[in-house]
Amino acid sequence: MTAHSLAFGRILRFGLLSLGALIFLAPYIFMISTAGKAQSEIFSSSLSLIPEQWSFAENFTKALSRVSMPTLLMNGVIVCALIFIVQVVVAIPCAYAMAKLKFRAARSMMVLVMLGLLVPIHATALPLYVAFDRLSVLNSYTALVAPFSISVFAIFLFLQFFRAIPDDLIHAARLDGMSEPGIVARVIVPNAWPAITAFAIFSVVAHWNDLFWPLVVVSNQDFATPPLGLLYFRAAEAGDDYGALMAATLIITLPLVAAFLIAQKRFVEGITMTGLKG
Amino acid sequence: MSVLSLDNITKSFAGNAILNGVSLEAGQGEFIALVGPSGCGKSTLLRIVAGLDHADSGEIAIGGRNVSSLAAADRNIAMVFQSYALYPHLTAGQNIAVPLAMRRLTAAQRLPFIGDFLPGQRQIRADIQRQVREMAASLKIDHLLDRKPGQMSGGQRQRVALARAMVRRPSVFLMDEPLSNLDANLRVHARGEIVELHRRAGVPTLYVTHDQSEALSMADRVAVMIGGTLLQLAPPQEIYDDPAHIEVARFLGQPRINVLETRMDATGLVRFGALTLAVETAPPSERRVLIGVRPEFVRLRPGTDGILRARIERTEFLGSEVIIHARLDAIGETIVARIAPADAATLSTGMPVSVEIEPSRMMLFATTGERLRAKTVAIASSRERAHG
Numbered sequence: 001m002t003a004h005s006l007a008f009g010r011i012l013r014f015g016l017l018s019l020g021a022l023i024f025l026a027p028y029i030f031m032i033s034t035a036g037k038a039q040s041e042i043f044s045s046s047l048s049l050i051p052e053q054w055s056f057a058e059n060f061t062k063a064l065s066r067v068s069m070p071t072l073l074m075n076g077v078i079v080c081a082l083i084f085i086v087q088v089v090v091a092i093p094c095a096y097a098m099a100k101l102k103f104r105a106a107r108s109m110m111v112l113v114m115l116g117l118l119v120p121i122h123a124t125a126l127p128l129y130v131a132f133d134r135l136s137v138l139n140s141y142t143a144l145v146a147p148f149s150i151s152v153f154a155i156f157l158f159l160q161f162f163r164a165i166p167d168d169l170i171h172a173a174r175l176d177g178m179s180e181p182g183i184v185a186r187v188i189v190p191n192a193w194p195a196i197t198a199f200a201i202f203s204v205v206a207h208w209n210d211l212f213w214p215l216v217v218v219s220n221q222d223f224a225t226p227p228l229g230l231l232y233f234r235a236a237e238a239g240d241d242y243g244a245l246m247a248a249t250l251i252i253t254l255p256l257v258a259a260f261l262i263a264q265k266r267f268v269e270g271i272t273m274t275g276l277k278g
Numbered sequence: 279m280s281v282l283s284l285d286n287i288t289k290s291f292a293g294n295a296i297l298n299g300v301s302l303e304a305g306q307g308e309f310i311a312l313v314g315p316s317g318c319g320k321s322t323l324l325r326i327v328a329g330l331d332h333a334d335s336g337e338i339a340i341g342g343r344n345v346s347s348l349a350a351a352d353r354n355i356a357m358v359f360q361s362y363a364l365y366p367h368l369t370a371g372q373n374i375a376v377p378l379a380m381r382r383l384t385a386a387q388r389l390p391f392i393g394d395f396l397p398g399q400r401q402i403r404a405d406i407q408r409q410v411r412e413m414a415a416s417l418k419i420d421h422l423l424d425r426k427p428g429q430m431s432g433g434q435r436q437r438v439a440l441a442r443a444m445v446r447r448p449s450v451f452l453m454d455e456p457l458s459n460l461d462a463n464l465r466v467h468a469r470g471e472i473v474e475l476h477r478r479a480g481v482p483t484l485y486v487t488h489d490q491s492e493a494l495s496m497a498d499r500v501a502v503m504i505g506g507t508l509l510q511l512a513p514p515q516e517i518y519d520d521p522a523h524i525e526v527a528r529f530l531g532q533p534r535i536n537v538l539e540t541r542m543d544a545t546g547l548v549r550f551g552a553l554t555l556a557v558e559t560a561p562p563s564e565r566r567v568l569i570g571v572r573p574e575f576v577r578l579r580p581g582t583d584g585i586l587r588a589r590i591e592r593t594e595f596l597g598s599e600v601i602i603h604a605r606l607d608a609i610g611e612t613i614v615a616r617i618a619p620a621d622a623a624t625l626s627t628g629m630p631v632s633v634e635i636e637p638s639r640m641m642l643f644a645t646t647g648e649r650l651r652a653k654t655v656a657i658a659s660s661r662e663r664a665h666g
Contacts, residue, residue, distance in 0.1 A: 178351070190367040
C-alpha cells in the first residue's frame with residue numbers, strides 16, 4: 001500500500017517535472033523541427049512537428065554556405081573565452097582582498113561593487129561607444145571584450161564563496177611562506193573550482209548569446225559574434241529563409257548546450273558542495 | 279637564555295582591550311601552556327606571535343632578534359591550528375611538503391610545467407620527498423600520504439597538521455587548541471604524543487588551550503590568562519598549589535576552589551571558624567577578605583561537634599571520588615568537598631556534618647583578587663570558641 005502510493009507520488013512528480021521541462025523546451029524543439037522543413041512547409045497552414053519531407057541537409061548546407069559559420073563560431077569562442085579569463089583574473093584577487101584582507105577602503109569598495117551590480121550595460125553603452133570610437137577600436141575584439149573585463153557580479157559571487165573559506169587555511173599558508181598572490185594561486189583558486197565553474201556558465205551563456213553589445217560596436221562581419229551573424233544572415237536574404245535560419249541557430253546554440261551537458265555534473269556539485277570542511 | 283620573549287604586548291579591537299601588556303619568556307625546549315577561559319585573548323596572543331596579527335605595542339623577539347615587524351613567513355614559526363587548516367585539494371604528503379617547497383625551491387622552480395625543467399630542482403624535490411616520508415614515518419602516518427584531508431579521520435588530520443608544522447624545523451612552535459576537535463580517548467593519547475614530539479624537537483612551544491587538565495599535564499610552565507592579562511606563569515604544581523590570584527585559583531582545579539568571604543579586623547587578623555590567621559601585608563582600608571580552599575582539602579565527618587557545621591545538600595558519585603556539596607550553617611554558603619568513596623559511605627544527603635579544613639591549605643585573597651600571604655597564629659578548640 002505504502003510502496004504503491006509512494007510509486008504513484010513519484011510518477012506524479014516525475015510527470016509534472018517532465019511537463020514543465022517540455023514547456024520550456026518547446027521553442028527549442030520547434031526550432032529543431034523547423035530546421036528540417038522545406039520553405040514551403042514552414043509557411044503552410046498546418047502545424048506539425050515532424051517534417052513531411054526531410055530537408056535538414058539542404059538547410060544546413062545553406063546555413064553553412066551563406067555566412068561564414070566557422071568565423072562566427074570562432075569569434076564567439078574567442079570573445080567568450082577572453083571575457084571569461086579576464087573577468088576571473090581580475091575578480092578573484094579582488095574578491096580575495098575584500099573577503100580576507102583588512103584594509104581601510106574595504107567598506108567603500110563593497111558599496112561600489114553593489115552600485116556596479118545595479119548599473120546595466122545599456123546605461124553606459126553610449127559613453128563607451130563614443131570612447132571606443134575616439135580610440136578607433138570599434139570593430140575589434142578589444143571593443144567586444146573590454147567593457148566586460150571587470151565583472152562586479154563575479155566579484156560578488158567569489159566574495160561570498162571566499163568568505164566561507166576558513167581564515168586558518170590562509171593563516172597556515174602565510175606561515176608556510178606563501179605570498180598573497182601565492183595564496184590566491186595555490187590555495188584559493190584550487191578550492192574555488194565550484195564557484196569558478198558556476199560563474200563560467202553565467203558568463204559564457206550571457207556573452208555567447210549577447211546581441212546588444214556586438215550590435216553597438218561591430219559593423220564588420222569579420223568580428224561578428226554568432227547572434228550578430230544571424231542578424232546578417234537574415235538581412236542578407238530578401239525573403240527570409242526560416243529553415244536555413246533555424247539550422248544556423250541550431251549550429252550556434254549547439255556548443256553551449258554541449259558545454260552545459262558536459263559541465264552539468266560539476267555545476268550541480270558546485271552548488272550543492274557545502275564548502276571546504278575537512 | 280630565552281629563545282622566545284614577549285615584552286609588554288598590548289592589543290585592542292575597537293576600543294576594547296584584548297591584551298593588556300603581556301610579557302613572557304620561553305627557554306630552549308620549553309613547553310608553555312597558555313590557558314584561560316574563552317575570550318581571554320590567548321588565541322590573539324598566539325596570532326600576534328605568529329605574525330598573523332599585529333600588536334598595538336610591545337616587542338617579540340626570537341633568539342634575541344626582534345621580529346615584531348617581520349611578516350609571518352619570515353619568522354620561522356610553525357603553527358598547528360584548531361581546525362588543522364590542511365589544504366583540502368592536496369594529499370597528506372603534498373600538505374607536509376608545502377612548507378619545505380616554499381622555502382627551498384625558488385619561485386621559478388615552483389612554477390607548474392616550466393619549473394620541472396629548471397636545473398637543480400630535481401635534487402631538491404627528491405630531498406623534500408625523503409624528509410616528508412621520514413616525518414610521516416615518525417608520526418605513523420606513512421600509509422596516509424596519498425589521501426586527501428577529506429578522506430581522513432580527525433586524529434589522522436591532526437597528525438598530518440603536526441607533521442606539516444614540524445617538518446621544517448621551526449624556531450618556535452605554536453599550537454592553538456590542537457586537540458579540541460578530537461574525542462576524549464584520542465585526546466588523552468594525543469597529549470602524550472605531542473609532549474614526546476616536543477621533547478624530540480627541542481623547540482620552545484606555546485600551547486593554547488582552554489582545557490586545564492591539558493595545560494597541567496603537558497606543560498613545563500602554565501600561563502593563566504584572564505581578561506587579557508597574564509596573571510601567573512609558573513610550573514603546574516606551583517600554579518595549582520600556590521596561585522597568585524583568585525582567578526587563577528578559580529580557573530584551575532575541578533571542581534572549583536571554594537571561596538568564602540570573611541572579615542579581617544583592624545590588626546590584620548582573620549578569624550574563620552576556630553582559626554585565626556594573620557595577614558602579613560594587609561591592604562590598609564579593606565576589611566573583607568576571601569578564603570580559598572580546594573575541595574580535596576575539605577574533610578567532612580558525621581556529627582555536629584566540629585568547629586564549622588554544615589548540612590549535606592547533594593552528593594555526586596564520580597567513580598574514583600565523590601563530590602559533596604554542603605551548606606555551612608553559619609554563613610549559609612555552599613562548600614564543596616572531594617573525598618574518597620570509602621570515606622563518603624557514612625555520609626548521606628541531608629545529614630548534618632562537621633567540616634574540617636587543614637589550616638595550611640587555606641589561601642587568603644584580597645577582594646580585588648590578589649593573594650594575601652598569611653600565617654596561622656592560633657587554632658582554638660571548639661570549647662574555647664564557644665566561650666569566647
